[in-house]
Amino acid sequence: MQCIGLGVPIRRGHRICQTQFGREGRLQNMSDAFTCIRPENIKGKVVLLIDDVATTGATLEGCAQALQAAGAKKVIAYTLAREV
DSSP states (O other), X not given: OOBTTTTBOEEOSOOOOGGGOOHHHHHHHHTTOEEOSOGXXXXXXXXXXXXXXXXXXXXXXXXXXXXXXXXXXXXXXXXXXXXX
């Protein structure tokens, strides 16, 4: 997932494919998986994350953590579909 307008967040290195994990494994796999390359563009802003499908929300959570660490005032997530 990448926020095109600001160029953030970006994924840090390679992660194991999420399909082989349950919720807890996915959350752990995405922990510290993203970083913001331009934190000055994020600080104090409300950021909208858009994802096509949310299975467990682990990727959105990982991105949100990176954005909050960069100083985002608020992070809102929107998904087009949710796997149940």
